[in-house]
Amino acid sequence: MPLSFTERLAHGPLLCDGAMGTQLYERGVEDDPLDLANLTHPDVVKAVHLDYLRAGAEVIQTNTFGANALRLAAAGVEGQVEEINRAAVAIAEQARRLVGQRIWIAGGIGPLGRDSSPFGALDSATGHNAFAQQAAALADAGVDLFILETFASLPELRLAVAAVRSVSPLPIVAQMTFDAEGVTPGGDTPEEVAEALGELDLAAFGANCSVGPDLIRDVVERMARVAELPISAQPNAGLPAYVDGRIEYSADPAYFSDAARQIAVAGARLLGGCCGTTPEHIAKLRDALRGVEAARPAAVSKPARPAATPSAAAPEPSATGLAELLAAGEFVVTAELAPPRGFDAAASLDKLRPIVGTVHAINVTDSPRAQGRMSALAMCSLVQSKLGVETIMHMSLRHRNLLALHSELLGAHALGVRNVFTVMGDVPLGGDYPQATAVSDITASGLIKLMAGFNQGVDANGRALEGPTSFFIGAALNLNAPDLDRELRVLERKVAAGAHFLLTQPVYEPETVERAAERLGGFPLPVLLGVLPLRSERHARFLHNEVPGISVPDAVFERLATAGDGAAAEGIAVSQELLRAVRGRIAGVYFMPPFGRYEVVGETLAGLDLTGP
Structure with a gap:
């Protein structure tokens, strides 16, 4: 009777295949995502499988790394999950029949491609369903096992294992990715990963992708010291480099196979390749593994993970001026500035000079209307250094990934820009x-x-910084939202996350402010009310009809129309009446000067006594 996968794994190193994506690109496949090649280029996918089988692979992985509903939705083909996964298994089965050897087909499953808690919006039920749907399709089509690969998040990998196990009893191999420092992107050490995955119903676990074989060997050695289950390893062919418009990997087959052989000696029982590896790499690895028995290093106590506490030498950060003013109950005046489209900020700074003595802070927008402009951070730094006025840096989420956000925040703090307003940002399409x-x-x-x-x-991975930062965190509140209930639920999440103050869209009637305040039993955080003085009826109608989040009542249209040439003064009067009416509800004002007319700040504040409640 032929051995099962788990039995074969126990008998010594088992050879898996190498990269699928690299090979498809090399052979001219340009589908995005590459999972679609199962439908558009099945013969090419089969040829890749055959080349790996002829190189000696005993396990081949289906071309389904991203074939889950959430990833496929980016290409508008989320309804083809079953079709794509079934086709992938059928192609692998055809290749197996052609070689006529004992081969195991592994259903390849990758991460969902959507950030989950604590920073993302993906809930566990949605993630579970996506993993389960893909796993069920693969199991029904006839895979022998599953390989869950290239997971950066331990919680997401746990979720994936639970979802797969809910639809199939087949063996599962679970693999995480590690960086050059030997930890996952989530900050977990090899020992911690081994301990966590050792508690799950797995056939094996290990590491793949990210780094080359030498660094993966260190990870495997550390896992093997505390692991009871077999360990897997599928390293990249070194680190990637961009050469003549193409991604190339540095490790040639001879080096790769020699280094991977040491991974087997270190304790890995399932070995193969990931990004950049080819059938040549696998053939060399097959030869190198002859006569190798996977070692089982003696168990040792798990090294303690360094406590995520800031350095004792770091000075205690001071509060920002804005934070101190709001804490003292001062009425705060801020005004908005869009950075210039070029690199010369002199004209922008000159516009602000007349209001330097009037405002407490300048709101610096981040690529408003998705326009190419100087960065908000650079503009904030210039305003603070040249004018001596504190800034509120807007930070758009649509224009940066998590790594860029992380880096820019640290840079902002280093430059003394510590009031930060979170905003989704405008869609690039427009x-x-x-x-x-x-x-x-x-x-x-x-x-x-x-x-x-x-x-x-x-930081986001729980690693200690050299000390705590002193960010004063702003969040958006749209008082004009069509679904106010939903907006207030979102506000609750922002407050719970740690926001300190709120900025609103422009408002034109007191009832808008009162309605939200009453629903909340009072605003939970200091509110800087958005005020954009209207210049004319046409201006008002443009904002009302073409700018999301702004609502101008009919009564204001009528006042501006009646005012004729005095419409701009009437717009100032509307803003003044609003501020008088809601002074008891708000902590300050966020001016958005129309058409760069910063004189409206002083004109609106003239004659207003906003110092008291």
């Missing part, structure tokens, strides 16, 4: 570069959590 990608790695509440963690002295 801006200067419609071909640009809208990223949205995390939600607004996720960015707030990230900054709140920095303020505790730890």
Whole structure:
């Protein structure tokens, strides 16, 4: 009777295949995602499988890394999950029949491609269903086992294992990705991963992707010291480099196979390749593994993970001026500035000079209307250094991934820019570069959590910073939202995440403010009310009809129309009446000067006594 997968794994190193995506690209497949090649280029996919089988692979993985509903939705083919996965298994089965050997077909499952808690918006039920749907399709089509690969998040991998196990009893191999420092992107050590995955119903676990064989060997050695289950390893062919418009990997087959052989000696029982590996790499590895028995290093106590606490030498951060003013109950005046389209900020700074003595802070927008402009951080730094006025840096989520957000926040703090307002940002499709990608790695509440963690002295992965930051965190509140109930639920999440103050869209009637305040039993955080003085009836109708989040009541249209040439003064009067009426509800004002007319700040404040409640 032929051995089962788990029995064969116990008998010594078992050879898996190498990269599928690299091979498909090399052979001219340009489908995005590559999972679609199962439908559009089945012969090419089969040829890749055959080349790996002829190289000596005993396990081949289906071309289904991203074939889950959430990833496929980006290409509008989320309804083809079953079709794509079934086709992939059928192609692998055809290849197996052609070689006529004992081969195991592994259903390949990758991460969902959507950020989950604590920073993302993906809930566990949605994630579970996506994994389960894909696994069920693969199992029904006839795979022998599952390989869950390239997971960066331990919680997501746990979720995937549970989902797969809910639909199939087949063996599962679970693999995480590690960086050059030997930890996962989530900050977990090999020992911690081995301990966590050792508690799950798995046939094996291990590491794949990210780094080359030498670094993966270190990970395997550390896992093997505490693991009871077999260990798997599928390293990249070194680190990638961009050469002449192509991604190339540095490790040639001879080096790769020699280094991978040491991974087997270190304790791995399932070995193969990931990005950049080819059938030549696998053939060399087959030869190198002859006569190798996987070692089982002596168990040792797990090294303690360094506590995520800030350095004792780091000075205690001071509060921002804005934070101190709001805490003292001062009425705060801020005004908005859009950075210039070029690199010369002199004209922008000159516009602000007349109001330097009037405002407490300048709101600096981040690529408004998805236009190519100077970065908000650079403009904030210039305003603070040249004018001596504190700034509130707007940070758009649509234009940066999590890594960029992390880096820019640390840079902002180093430059003394510590008031940060979280905003989704405008969709690139309507801006200067419609071909640009809208990223949205995390939600607004996720960015707030990230900054709140920095303020505790730890980063997104729980690693200690040199000390706590002192970000004063702003969040958006749209008082004009069509679904106010939903807007207030979102606000609750932002408050719970750690927001400190709120900025609103422009408002034109007191009832809008009162309605939300009454629903909340009072605003939970200081509110800087958005005020955009209207210049004319045409201006008002444009904002009302063409700018999302702005609502101008009919009564204001009538006042502006009646005012004729005095419409601009009437617009100032509307803003003054609003501020008088809601002074008891708000902590300050967020001016958005129309058409760069910063004189409206002084004109609106003239004659108003906003110092008291």
